[in-house]
Amino acid sequence: MNRPTTERLLTIPEVAERLGTAERFPRRLIAEGRVTYIKVGRHVRIPESALADFIEANTIQPVRRRRARYGRVAA
Template structure:
C-alpha cells in the first residue's frame, strides 16, 4: 500500500507555510501530486523527497570576514 496522501492544508502545516506555497509547488509541478476528483493530494514520500532534495548543508570551511592586516 502506498504511503499516506496529505491535503494541501496538511502539507502547509508540515512545512510551516501558508497554503499558497504547496499550491504553487503543485502548479509549477515541483512536487509529485495525485488528483482525486477535484482534490489534490501529495504523498508523504513525495513531501519527504522534496524536503531532502532542497536541504542545504552548512559550509564547514572557515571564512574570514575581513582581509588580512598589512
C-alpha cells in the same frame, strides 16, 4: 511507478503545516510541477514520500570552513 497503497496522502493544509508555510506555497509547488501529487476527482493530495523527497532535495548543508590558526608567525 507503483507506490505502496498504505502510504498516507496529505491534503494541502497538512502539507502547509508540515512545511510551516501558508497553503499558497504547496499549491504553487503543484502548479510549477516541483512536487509529485495525485488528483482524486477534484481533490489534490501529496504522498508523504513526495513531500520527504522535496524536503531532502531542497535541504542545503552548511559549509564548514577550516579555521585559520591564530598566533602563527609569518616566516
